Amino acid sequence: MTEMTQDSLTAPTGRTNPEGRTSPDGVILEVRDLSVHFPITRGFLFQRQVGAVKAVDGVSFTVNRGETLGLVGESGSGKTTIGRAIMHLAETTGGEILFEGSDLTKLPRKEIRAARQRMGIIFQDPYGSLNPRMTAGNIVGEPLIVHKLTDTKAEYRSRVEELLITVGLNPSMTNRFPHEFSGGQRQRLGIARALAARPAFIVCDEPVSALDVSIQAQVINLLQDLQAEMGVAYLFIAHDLSIVRHISERVAVMYLGKIVEIATREEIYANPKHPYTQALLSAVPVPDPVIERQRERIVLRGDIPSPLNPPSGCVFSTRCPIATEECSVAMPEFTEFPGDHQVACFKATA
Amino acid sequence: MTQQSDTAGHLLDIRGLATHFATEAGIIKAVDDVSLYLDEGETLGLVGESGCGKSVTALSIMRLVQSPPGQIVSGEVWFQGQDLLALSESGMRQVRGRDIGMIFQEPMTSLNPVLTIGRQLTETLELHLRMSRSAAAARAGELLEMVGIPDAGERLSDHPHQMSGGQRQRVMIAIALSCNPKLLIADEPTTALDVTIQAQVLELLKSLASDLGTALLIITHNLGVVARYADRVNVMYSGKIRESASALDLYAKPRHPYTVGLLKSVPRLDQESEDRLQPIEGEIPDGTSLPSGCAFRNRCRWAVERCAEESPPMFDVEEGHQSCCWEWERVHSAPEVSEAPAS
Numbered sequence: 001m002t003e004m005t006q007d008s009l010t011a012p013t014g015r016t017n018p019e020g021r022t023s024p025d026g027v028i029l030e031v032r033d034l035s036v037h038f039p040i041t042r043g044f045l046f047q048r049q050v051g052a053v054k055a056v057d058g059v060s061f062t063v064n065r066g067e068t069l070g071l072v073g074e075s076g077s078g079k080t081t082i083g084r085a086i087m088h089l090a091e092t093t094g095g096e097i098l099f100e101g102s103d104l105t106k107l108p109r110k111e112i113r114a115a116r117q118r119m120g121i122i123f124q125d126p127y128g129s130l131n132p133r134m135t136a137g138n139i140v141g142e143p144l145i146v147h148k149l150t151d152t153k154a155e156y157r158s159r160v161e162e163l164l165i166t167v168g169l170n171p172s173m174t175n176r177f178p179h180e181f182s183g184g185q186r187q188r189l190g191i192a193r194a195l196a197a198r199p200a201f202i203v204c205d206e207p208v209s210a211l212d213v214s215i216q217a218q219v220i221n222l223l224q225d226l227q228a229e230m231g232v233a234y235l236f237i238a239h240d241l242s243i244v245r246h247i248s249e250r251v252a253v254m255y256l257g258k259i260v261e262i263a264t265r266e267e268i269y270a271n272p273k274h275p276y277t278q279a280l281l282s283a284v285p286v287p288d289p290v291i292e293r294q295r296e297r298i299v300l301r302g303d304i305p306s307p308l309n310p311p312s313g314c315v316f317s318t319r320c321p322i323a324t325e326e327c328s329v330a331m332p333e334f335t336e337f338p339g340d341h342q343v344a345c346f347k348a349t350a
Numbered sequence: 351m352t353q354q355s356d357t358a359g360h361l362l363d364i365r366g367l368a369t370h371f372a373t374e375a376g377i378i379k380a381v382d383d384v385s386l387y388l389d390e391g392e393t394l395g396l397v398g399e400s401g402c403g404k405s406v407t408a409l410s411i412m413r414l415v416q417s418p419p420g421q422i423v424s425g426e427v428w429f430q431g432q433d434l435l436a437l438s439e440s441g442m443r444q445v446r447g448r449d450i451g452m453i454f455q456e457p458m459t460s461l462n463p464v465l466t467i468g469r470q471l472t473e474t475l476e477l478h479l480r481m482s483r484s485a486a487a488a489r490a491g492e493l494l495e496m497v498g499i500p501d502a503g504e505r506l507s508d509h510p511h512q513m514s515g516g517q518r519q520r521v522m523i524a525i526a527l528s529c530n531p532k533l534l535i536a537d538e539p540t541t542a543l544d545v546t547i548q549a550q551v552l553e554l555l556k557s558l559a560s561d562l563g564t565a566l567l568i569i570t571h572n573l574g575v576v577a578r579y580a581d582r583v584n585v586m587y588s589g590k591i592r593e594s595a596s597a598l599d600l601y602a603k604p605r606h607p608y609t610v611g612l613l614k615s616v617p618r619l620d621q622e623s624e625d626r627l628q629p630i631e632g633e634i635p636d637g638t639s640l641p642s643g644c645a646f647r648n649r650c651r652w653a654v655e656r657c658a659e660e661s662p663p664m665f666d667v668e669e670g671h672q673s674c675c676w677e678w679e680r681v682h683s684a685p686e687v688s689e690a691p692a693s
Binding site: 074075182184185212213215216217218220221224239241242243245246269279280282283284285286287288290291293297299300302303304 | 399400500514516517544545546547548549550553571572573574575576577578597598601602611612613615616617618619620625626627628629630631633634649
């Protein structure tokens with residue numbers, strides 16, 4: 001543990017930056033105008049593109065060193081695709097992903113691998129994301145081999161043991177297979193694997209939503225302890241607004257491929273300005289009957305439109321309780337409010 | 351033990367229900383001596399984590415437990431004056447869908463993919479209410495409209511895959527309520543849905559149930575859902591009811607360590623949370639290797655020696671509030687100096 005904290009995790013910016021540029025102070029990741037479109041093709045031999053699913057459409061945000069940015073949205077909002085695009089698991093259509101100052105969308109393959117070493121990802125499904133034929137030790141140690149981070153077998157073994165201890169697993173479990181672990185323990189394995197290469201940034205894609213309530217809190221505490229010890233930054237993707245409130249410093253709300261509101265945690269929960277954020281917050285029941293029975297609910301009409309055929313103008317206009325004609329004409333730009341608060345809504349007021 | 355000696359007054363009265371599953375690893379007591387009741391028009395929340403036996407309890411009421419490997423080994427399920435467990439299979443078929451409706455978690459898999467929505471609605475109406483085809487078709491349109499599906503008349507010819515998840519769950523509600531049942535069992539009705547759709551479906555379910563006077567058994571792991579909709583709550587863990595109380599009492603003064611742990615481990619949307627969450631340490635035990643005595647004792651900070659020796663009975667905390675814990679008098683949810691967390 002001590003070895004990890006003293007290590008290069010808190011190294012100055014730009015350590016692996018191949019171009020020698022330094023990133024702006026404190027910012028580890030900057031996403032600029034990112035778009036990820038999936039083509040829809042027709043035809044068998046002569047495939048032609050007939051449309052595109054705009055999974056992510058013109059999204060910009062930053063993540064600071066050692067902070068947690070919560071990314072919330074419902075299914076189909078594009079939050080997972082953003083995480084995958086950052087990790088180079090989905091191809092981008094446009095925009096830039098600046099990680100420690102260098103644009104991942106333009107780097108040559110070799111340098112991407114070096115940058116990837118500084119990033120990790122934790123997946124939602126603790127069952128599907130671990131190779132069932134690999135032992136716990138090999139799963140956790142694989143990044144060490146891929147990035148050639150250990151010189152001797154003994155060093156490799158002790159590093160794997162150390163990682164297992166870090167995430168609260170018994171190192172004697174190193175030869176067990178994933179099916180021998182419970183869901184919570186499997187998610188711990190996934191976290192240990194993400195930590196193996198000592199990343200400065202981790203994409204956490206719904207890391208606790210498949211876990212039981214009593215186990216969720218254990219994993220959240222572990223993620224927070226690791227952040228405090230190692231200064232790692234998280235992009236925390238989730239649909240559970242209560243957990244996002246607990247773990248994030250800033251929160252971005254997505255709807256149908258766009259960020260509609262982004263602010264500090266205090267601002268977004270105390271003073272939500274976008275009608276979608278307001279509806280989302282009011283839809284989450286609070287575990288307290290006295291308070292819950294007095295809460296007003298904004299029940300939205302209808303379903304989330306298909307990203308195949310998004311509404312014209314503002315993406316939320318079809319379900320928005322306060323939409324007017326102008327909302328179906330153009331997507332509103334961000335308006336700045338105090339408290340690092342940006343809202344994409346024509347109706348937003350201070 | 352406050353089980354009523356007669357079923358008068360209770361719509362549903364379950365006594366000593368036990369459902370076991372035979373597996374290669376041994377017998378799993380999925381439901382182990384469960385007693386609960388539900389009054390007419392009341393909403394009862396049955397809360398617990400995966401594997402606690404809440405869904406098997408619901409399936410046992412409906413006698414839908416697959417056998418083998420499952421078997422209802424003992425108990426009585428009194429519903430409107432008859433013991434459902436003593437009914438013939440054909441008698442039970444009359445109850446299912448007509449007197450007791452059920453909604454499952456997965457609207458995708460609980461609807462028949464090759465039948466139209468309209469047919470799935472009319473089937474129940476023709477079978478249970480002996481409606482003519484045309485009368486059933488007209489009623490089906492009304493039911494779809496009742497659950498808030500736009501252009502209901504035209505959607506009757508749709509197949510389930512043409513609808514969104516939220517709409518499918520609305521169709522399930524329409525089918526479940528089509529015969530005006532006395533009791534509706536909703537097993538994790540919104541877990542598979544998005545937050546804003548969850549709110550839509552739950553508000554609909556609750557308002558329809560109260561309009562029609564249907565009693566509601568909501569099975570869920572979501573403490574927030576229960577807080578909003580349930581009159582009373584039963585908390586399950588490892589096959590047993592651990593605590594039973596009115597929703598107000600359960601949240602304000604829980605008297606079982608598991609309930610206390612559950613309430614403390616979830617961050618709340620309406621409050622600035624503390625720096626660290628307070629999880630329940632340890633793992634949910636495997637059904638084949640439960641600890642002796644109280645199944646929760648390994649994770650319990652109030653556990654004493656007796657907990658390992660004897661399984662606790664239900665103690666009366668006060669009128670309408672029971673806790674299955676030897677140490678219930680010491681158990682409370684007030685904050686105190688927490689012991690060093692085991693990592």
